[in-house]
Amino acid sequence: MARAGRKRKSGDRYPSGDLRRAPDRGTPELRLQRALGTGLLTSDQSKLWANGNAMEAAEDLSMSARQGVDAVGRAHVAGFLQHPDKTGDQLVDAGRLLFKLYWAHYSDLRGMAVSSFYRALVSGGAIRGGASDDGGRWERIEEALNLRLAMLDKCGTDVRRAVTSLCIDQHFDAGPAWLDRLIAAKTTGMAKLRAESPDVEWCWPQDAFLAGADVASFNRMHHAVIGLAAIA
Template identity: 45%
Template sequence: MEAIGGGDHSQAVDAIGRAWLAGLLAHPARSAEALRDAGRILFKLYWAHYAELAPSGGLYREMAGRGVVRSITASDIERAANLEAALNRRLAILDDCGRDVRKAVESLCIDHHFEFGPLWLDRLIQARRQKAAPDAEALRRIEAAVLGLAALT
């Protein structure tokens, strides 16, 4: 498989990392790294809260084993409440940005796209590799995701 970009390829473990490597997280006031990190924090908060709904195979298990994804124990109720409040604050910010923005951020950062996907991101990366014009729908989605991630930083 052809490399996505010239950065740290260990970042390609998720969709937000692949978007960062491909140079798709450009924003006039926020760094691409800050947007990537905001997306990963959202992922961690979401799946810490909804851990019992998470898939249990392959890369997810490896990430959980390395502490990237952490389950909450019963003895950690106060911490769980703080994490839930932090998640709810971020989701409220995304709601304020509009439905399309929230859906784009969820697709890029929360949905389980560890090795490939979402399809719109794959199309954008492929267009970058081929030095071709991206399709309008995929471009609209990454622009919406960048707006939402910038609002979270």
């Protein structure tokens, strides 16, 4: 009697029948660190993590914590990307597109120690280095980048610097410092205000300064939102 063959692996498959690879979510420690950076880590999860139970602590993390792979994503999760005419998703997409255009034009990402999110962009062809031309692709990238940078310049130096810090500079899992300060003010400061006055409806960003946000960081975020809305 012939032996049974190997059991078919379970999971989603492509139309060709090949098994779809499960997305790499990173180690529990990395996911917890990203949740901490976005202000989404609860006190119970922090205690589990501190006691060496990172895997258990990471089980119930908010899906929004996955946005913490870059600074503009952390700002979105924290609720800072508020604009009357643009959604937060639109501003995030505009910031990430600017990053892709900038680094595709100015640098070869293959040698950088970047997060798995951006490695996936590189391997998938969304960003790539090298000097070869593909039907004028690099000219189109340069044109699209210069258009956006010119729009930011029209908004003023403060806006250009804020968007550069939030979206172009490489702050993958933490930073820039001004954003970290704002997130800390929101998570700890707002919690303190609510504990002291539970009957008061504390709101961000209206009560940002009462929560402990510094003026310079608040203004930097304000300028970044103006710039992202201009290029969205």
